[in-house]
Amino acid sequence: MFSTRKNKTFNIPQTNSKSFMDFLKKIEEKWQKRWQKAKIFEANPNPRKPKYYVTVAYPYPNSPQHIGHGRTYTLADVHARYMRMRGYNVLLPMAFHYTGTPVLAMAKRLAENDEDLIRDFTNIYKIPKEKLKELTEPIAMAHYFHQEIKTGMKEIGYSIDWRREFTTVDPHYNRFIEWQFQKLRKGGYIKRGSHPVGFCPKCGNPVGMHDTKGDVEPEIGEFTVIKFKQDNLIFPAATLRPETVFGVTNIWLNPNNNYVKANVDSEQWLISQESAKKLQHQKRKVKVLETFRGKQLIGRQVENPITNTKILILPADFVDPRNATGVVMSVPGHAPYDYVALENIKKTPSKLKEYGISSEAIDSVKPISLIEVPSYSEIPAGDIVKKMQIQDQRDPKLEDATKEVYRHEFHNGKMKQNTGKYFGMSVAEAKDKVKQDLINEGKATTVYELLNRPVMCRCGTECIVKILEDQWFIDYGRPEWKASAHKNLEKMEILPEEMRSEYQYVIDWLHEKACARKSGMGTRLPWDRDWIIESLSDSTIYMAYYTIVRYIKENKIHAEQLTEEFFDYIFLGKGSPVEIAKKAKLGSKILKAMRSEFLYFYPLDSRHSAHELIPNHLTFMIFNHTAIFPENLWPRQIVTNGHVLMEGAKMSKSFGNIIPLREGLAKFGADPIRLGVLATAELLQDADFSPSIAKSMLVRLERLYRFVAEFTKKKCAKKVPKTLLDIDKWMISRLQDHIRKATEAMDKLAVRKAINSIIYELDQDFQWYQKRTAERKENTAKTYVIGEVLDAQIRMLAPIAPHMCEELWEMMGKKRFVSTSSWPTPDETKVDLVAEENEALIMNMLEDTSNIMKATGIKPKTIYYYTAAPWKWKVYRKVLQKSRSEKVKLNEVMRELASEESLKKRMKDIANFASKLLKEVDKMPEKRTETMLKIEKLDETKILEDAKNFLVQRLNAQIIVYNEENSKRYDPKNKAILATPYRPAIFIE
Numbered sequence: 001m002f003s004t005r006k007n008k009t010f011n012i013p014q015t016n017s018k019s020f021m022d023f024l025k026k027i028e029e030k031w032q033k034r035w036q037k038a039k040i041f042e043a044n045p046n047p048r049k050p051k052y053y054v055t056v057a058y059p060y061p062n063s064p065q066h067i068g069h070g071r072t073y074t075l076a077d078v079h080a081r082y083m084r085m086r087g088y089n090v091l092l093p094m095a096f097h098y099t100g101t102p103v104l105a106m107a108k109r110l111a112e113n114d115e116d117l118i119r120d121f122t123n124i125y126k127i128p129k130e131k132l133k134e135l136t137e138p139i140a141m142a143h144y145f146h147q148e149i150k151t152g153m154k155e156i157g158y159s160i161d162w163r164r165e166f167t168t169v170d171p172h173y174n175r176f177i178e179w180q181f182q183k184l185r186k187g188g189y190i191k192r193g194s195h196p197v198g199f200c201p202k203c204g205n206p207v208g209m210h211d212t213k214g215d216v217e218p219e220i221g222e223f224t225v226i227k228f229k230q231d232n233l234i235f236p237a238a239t240l241r242p243e244t245v246f247g248v249t250n251i252w253l254n255p256n257n258n259y260v261k262a263n264v265d266s267e268q269w270l271i272s273q274e275s276a277k278k279l280q281h282q283k284r285k286v287k288v289l290e291t292f293r294g295k296q297l298i299g300r301q302v303e304n305p306i307t308n309t310k311i312l313i314l315p316a317d318f319v320d321p322r323n324a325t326g327v328v329m330s331v332p333g334h335a336p337y338d339y340v341a342l343e344n345i346k347k348t349p350s351k352l353k354e355y356g357i358s359s360e361a362i363d364s365v366k367p368i369s370l371i372e373v374p375s376y377s378e379i380p381a382g383d384i385v386k387k388m389q390i391q392d393q394r395d396p397k398l399e400d401a402t403k404e405v406y407r408h409e410f411h412n413g414k415m416k417q418n419t420g421k422y423f424g425m426s427v428a429e430a431k432d433k434v435k436q437d438l439i440n441e442g443k444a445t446t447v448y449e450l451l452n453r454p455v456m457c458r459c460g461t462e463c464i465v466k467i468l469e470d471q472w473f474i475d476y477g478r479p480e481w482k483a484s485a486h487k488n489l490e491k492m493e494i495l496p497e498e499m500r501s502e503y504q505y506v507i508d509w510l511h512e513k514a515c516a517r518k519s520g521m522g523t524r525l526p527w528d529r530d531w532i533i534e535s536l537s538d539s540t541i542y543m544a545y546y547t548i549v550r551y552i553k554e555n556k557i558h559a560e561q562l563t564e565e566f567f568d569y570i571f572l573g574k575g576s577p578v579e580i581a582k583k584a585k586l587g588s589k590i591l592k593a594m595r596s597e598f599l600y601f602y603p604l605d606s607r608h609s610a611h612e613l614i615p616n617h618l619t620f621m622i623f624n625h626t627a628i629f630p631e632n633l634w635p636r637q638i639v640t641n642g643h644v645l646m647e648g649a650k651m652s653k654s655f656g657n658i659i660p661l662r663e664g665l666a667k668f669g670a671d672p673i674r675l676g677v678l679a680t681a682e683l684l685q686d687a688d689f690s691p692s693i694a695k696s697m698l699v700r701l702e703r704l705y706r707f708v709a710e711f712t713k714k715k716c717a718k719k720v721p722k723t724l725l726d727i728d729k730w731m732i733s734r735l736q737d738h739i740r741k742a743t744e745a746m747d748k749l750a751v752r753k754a755i756n757s758i759i760y761e762l763d764q765d766f767q768w769y770q771k772r773t774a775e776r777k778e779n780t781a782k783t784y785v786i787g788e789v790l791d792a793q794i795r796m797l798a799p800i801a802p803h804m805c806e807e808l809w810e811m812m813g814k815k816r817f818v819s820t821s822s823w824p825t826p827d828e829t830k831v832d833l834v835a836e837e838n839e840a841l842i843m844n845m846l847e848d849t850s851n852i853m854k855a856t857g858i859k860p861k862t863i864y865y866y867t868a869a870p871w872k873w874k875v876y877r878k879v880l881q882k883s884r885s886e887k888v889k890l891n892e893v894m895r896e897l898a899s900e901e902s903l904k905k906r907m908k909d910i911a912n913f914a915s916k917l918l919k920e921v922d923k924m925p926e927k928r929t930e931t932m933l934k935i936e937k938l939d940e941t942k943i944l945e946d947a948k949n950f951l952v953q954r955l956n957a958q959i960i961v962y963n964e965e966n967s968k969r970y971d972p973k974n975k976a977i978l979a980t981p982y983r984p985a986i987f988i989e
């Protein structure tokens with residue numbers, strides 16, 4: 001079963017980690033070459049084997065990868081490798097996303113000699129300075145990092161079918177995306193029109209999450225602008241809570257900023273200078289007439305268009321002139337910002353003198369209550385400000401305070417009598433009604449603003465909202481489309497399950513998304529070739545393309561041959577393959593093969609990505625699949641994971657704690673990195689990588705390697721030997737439990753838990769086994785057990801640390817690759833409860849004795865163990881049996897035991913013993929009771945006698961074992977009566 005030959009290729013290294021590291025690098029190269037040569041990761045349809053199709057979001061090649069990127073891809077690879085060992089024909093492909101802003105913006109920054117970027121590229125990623133010049137060309141940059149990332153993926157040992165590699169600017173891929181967009185358009189999912197979008201005024205493009213710094217999705221909000229008036233001059237106050245217009249006490253302007261009087265369409269508005277610029281992007285004609293400092297306007301009076309009351313314009317620092325119109329209506333009764341700002345100016349009335357505002361005038365500005373909310377006073381804003389102890393209008397806690405008041409009022413608030421016809425309405429209802437009425441009466445209008453501003457474009461400019469005209473949109477707002485997306489989601493497995501509600505939220509929330517832009521790399525809209533499809537729209541169904549791309553490459557099919565009919569047949573089964581093939585000048589055999597390969601691998605079984613792609617890419621994938629493919633081809637599972645921290649801190653260039661992936665691989669080795677990024681966290685959490693974790697993994701692998709090397713020198717068992725001792729059975733039994741636990745964990749991709757079972761827990765038992773058998777001569781049973789443990793451990797570790805495991809597998813004399821061997825399954829017939837209890841007894845005795853020695857400080861010459869009398873076992877079993885069905889009653893137990901002749905004479909002892917047991921058994925977990933009932937009785941005297949040598953060595957004393965009923969026992973302190981089953985009594989002297 002095991003080979004006795006020495007490893008042919010390498011000499012076993014000296015014992016220091018540097019040389020072992022070099023050795024590991026050789027092992028990695030060796031197995032990567034062999035995998036490639038044997039083509040074991042090239043997956044072709046195989047009707048005799050079930051398939052499993054895993055993909056992971058393809059990377060943007062705009063910089064080298066760092067260790068943080070390693071987590072998502074490694075997890076997908078571990079998943080693929082695990083399923084392969086579970087007997088599936090697994091496909092894991094990879095491609096590169098050239099399209100969109102990420103590559104473009106990076107090349108542009110480089111072309112503009114961005115110093116930070118040049119420093120990162122040269123200092124962190126060690127890109128030669130001379131090379132940088134070439135990379136200013138987007139396509140050159142993409143090619144360069146494409147190769148860099150691909151090399152890294154090979155070096156870390158991903159089991160990718162590279163025959164299916166492509167880029168999103170390949171002309172063939174363009175044809176595929178054109179087909180997708182024709183389908184979307186014909187299905188009514190695309191529309192053209194005017195819509196507000198997040199927009200970079202410098203780049204002149206709509207922006208999505210992948211175009212912004214820090215990957216922020218711009219969130220667009222519609223503000224109601226209420227037209228407060230001074231004669232014909234309008235002060236347009238922007239608000240998200242128009243229903244509070246009844247409680248306005250004043251207007252706020254920032255005294256230190258510039259405001260302008262401007263013609264806006266047909267009216268005269270007083271707005272911030274910044275706002276005047278932005279409104280032009282929202283289809284308004286703006287002409288600036290005059291510019292003021294904010295201070296010049298303080299103290300004027302304006303009229304509330306609803307209540308017709310005259311109110312003051314007051315100064316406030318919290319007013320941000322870049323937000324909406326820069327004019328703010330003050331509702332101190334219900335808005336914490338306004339409440340605090342009003343309190344602030346009331347404290348220093350002298351400051352208002354310069355604006356000609358008297359302290360009486362200020363004192364008369366009082367919060368107005370217009371909404372009734374349970375568990376709040378008349379003035380909810382005041383309540384929360386006091387509760388959160390907010391003093392200053394620039395306190396960041398005001399954001400939370402605002403949200404909290406709003407949440408309560410929106411869900412539980414009712415409009416009061418002073419709101420006229422809205423009296424009695426819920427806030428939720430009044431909010432829309434008031435807005436609509438004001439707009440209909442010409443007293444209000446709307447503007448758009450980013451709710452999460454400032455959002456910065458990758459070019460460094462602050463993004464704004466632009467109403468794009470004649471823009472192409474994918475209409476994710478269609479209700480029936482949302483329903484299909486929900487349907488897909490319901491049937492899908494989401495790992496971790498906690499993320500499901502996020503998808504639900506995103507599906508409901510998504511609306512029209514701009515899907516094309518005028519510049520950049522990518523696919524042109526087939527019906528309007530001025531437009532290029534953007535990167536979150538050309539990456540939603542490409543998993544289908546992987547299934548056929550190798551045919552395109554192998555048969556040198558031209559892009560022009562890939563017509564709409566061609567894809568219609570392959571992906572939808574429409575049309576006659578013979579006719580389509582003829583038209584496309586292709587063999588119909590090829591066409592049919594492509595169709596059947598697509599149907600073999602589709603639907604996608606598992607999609608991997610980081611959590612942050614849930615609000616866009618992952619949900620778009622769901623939507624687009626439901627629009628284009630029949631229900632049986634919709635994706636089945638999505639797995640997302642958290643970030644990677646570096647020694648507890650966020651990875652960031654400014655912290656200088658980024659380790660480029662390839663540098664990490666060279667320094668720590670592929671398997672230690674793979675283990676390191678997966679061992680510290682489950683899917684939901686952020687992983688915490690550190691060089692010391694990678695090093696400790698290296699040490700573990702080295703220890704395992706040396707052990708296997710030593711072990712395989714020896715002769716070994718060919719079959720299960722006839723004479724397994726209890727300790728052998730114990731190890732084999734424990735092994736089954738570890739296999740079961742690791743398998744359950746891997747099924748849920750709880751890889752951290754799996755690593756824990758495979759490495760730490762199994763090792764703990766294995767070390768115990770070796771200690772217990774250290775004295776034993778090499779015999780077939782022991783060698784057999786060690787062989788069994790190593791065989792299972794290597795196989796279970798293989799998906800995570802594949803290089804080392806291949807090497808060990810070969811050393812063990814196993815055939816082919818561990819990567820294509822089978823995952824171990826727990827064998828119930830090898831579970832041996834008695835053996836496990838025997839061993840637990842020895843462990844317990846060792847621990848109890850050591851504790852007594854520690855507590856008393858005695859260094860014993862002799863240790864006496866007294867095992868429980870047979871009658872105690874009878875009582876024990878009776879109590880256990882009773883406890884199964886009901887709460888045990890002492891008198892019942894006694895009555896039943898009294899019927900037994902042998903027990904009659906010691907009923908008093910029995911009563912004492914049984915009442916003590918009752919308390920113990922009540923606390924015992926049900927599973928434990930079950931196990932113990934399965935065991936008739938342990939021969940504790942024999943077990944301890946058998947382990948005597950071991951115990952003597954461990955405890956460094958003579959050991960004598962007596963049964964409690966042995967009349968010749970030495971028992972000066974009368975300890976023996978304390979013996980109970982599973983817990984012999986101890987006396988030391």
Ligand SMILES: [Zn+2]
Nearest residue numbers: 200203457459
């Ligand atoms: Zn920009």
